Amino acid sequence: MYPELNSIYHSQDQEFLDTSFLKQSTIITIPVIFHVIYNDPSQQVSATLLNQAVDILSKDFRRQNPDAVNTGQYGGYESPNGLWPQNYENIAADCEIQFIYCGVTYDYTPYAQIDISQNPYYLKTTFPYYQTYNPAKFLNVWVCNMGGSLLGLAEFPGSPPQYDGVTITHTSIGYNSPDNRVLTHEVGHWLGLRHIWGDCMCCDDYVGDTAPQQDNNSAMANQPSFPSYPNQYPCATWTACPGVNVYGNLYYPYVNMGDNFMDYSPSSCLNFFSQGQKQRMWYFINNYRPTLLQNNSCTVELIEETQIVNSIKVYPNPTNGIIMLSENANVQLTDLTGKVILNESNVNSLDLNQQKNGVYILMLTNDSGALIQRMKIVKE
Ligand SMILES: [Zn+2]
Missing domain, CATH: 2.60.40 (Immunoglobulin-like)
Structure with missing residues (x-):
């Protein structure tokens, strides 16, 4: 919808090579405000679960997630000799970003589903149950039954402030949800990250240390044609990108990072952001969301801040x-x-x-x- 933003998101790696903006010793805190839009009590996600979502988010961005030990275990590496795991956990990053839970607003909607697949701004332009707290200082998260196969949606940095934030489906919240990494993935977008496979075959995410992939790994759970070791590498489908080896044979030189947060693998597979992704997020924070560097907190007067938007x-x-x-x-x-x-x-x-x-x-x-x-x- 905003073509002028295209060049920003296709920025090449060189743009991110200047590390002067990386404030390595500073951990920033981003306050999170939720807006739950519900039709029945099952969609009225509790503050307890929302706190769990923020806890998962913080641990993922600080690389304190319990499954961080799995990084590199479930990907695969293809060579003429077969598939084996590549030790790439050394590129996994503590992104030095953490999140705090600030609160939730609840709004009833007469609609059982809010299908935003045709118009991402449907929720925010059609319903009066919508308000945005100052996105310069808060991460706004809308929670609703998105319907269909959609789990989440995010605004990239630079988007119109009144729409800025993340929308996730109500079933993706809490420690026990099978989709509880959707929020981590969407916040990655919100801070400027692209999908690891670049949204087309072997395309680029403009991050140097993530491997090219043919596609996402969403189908890993049922890949009957997966050539080898499907149980040993449950988070990798046949999506590494091909090259030609010294014998002239097609081979797959790149690791498959099905455990990266910006893949479409199931949440149970996802466990790391890379150093390059961290650098890209900090680039976008410094250039497009600089007020986040102020370490905002929940004590900011929420109602007053709303009026800025x-x-x-x-x-x-x-x-x-x-x-x-x-x-x-x-x-x-x-x-x-x-x-x-x-x-x-x-x-x-x-x-x-x-x-x-x-x-x-x-x-x-x-x-x-x-x-x-x-x-x-x-x-x-
Ligand atoms: Zn995505």
Whole structure:
């Protein structure tokens, strides 16, 4: 949707060779805010599970994941003599990025599935259950039933701020989910990484130390034609890229890194980012997400930060009575059960003096009824 960003994501390795931006001694912390959009209780993912998701994310990026010991064990290396594992765990990186859980908002949707396969912005342009906390300081994660075969979606650095973040399906959350590395994979995209196979046959991910692959390893679980050792290398399908050896025979000189987070292998296979991927992520952080270097925290006033993204400033919030708008709009105030409290047209203030203390939802619309923004208001 944004052709001007194409050249950024196809940047060659040389662009990342300048290591001066690599702040090796600094571990940055990225606060994570979740937005759960649910239709039934099974989709109403608990804060406990969301905390687990952040824990997995942090451990993966710090290379503290328990299965880090598996790196290099499940890939394969093809030569004229057959397939064997290549010892490539020495390229695995502690990315020096960690994450903290800041909170969750829950919103009900009347739709059982939110199919964003045709339009990635469907969720964010169609539903009023959508708000983005300042993406310069937070990783926004939307959790919903994405339907179909989609597990996740991410915005690359440089995307429009109101859409910036990651969307994952509700079943991919928590220690016990079979898809619990989807968030790690999507956050890799969010920080500028491409798929390890480059999204076409033996294409490039513009990272020097990851091996070219023919394709992703998503089909590894049922590969009847896999030529050898399918059980010994359960995370590698026939996807290494070919070369020609000194005898003129076709062979496969590259390792198959089916255990890299940017492959499509099952979550149980995924266990590492490479040094080159770390360098690419830090390049994008320094150039496109520099405010992440400030080590933001959950103590930042979330509601206030939200207004930086939105077009109309709403203040003060919390309020003890009067709310002001920086522009006129149609306003609707509801309580958390959805009951309409106030409904006014073309106003630039709102009087909550007669309302009880508590949390309310404020929706601003324009004259044609289109949603401008939706936010939580606190009366205290
Ligand atoms: Zn992906």
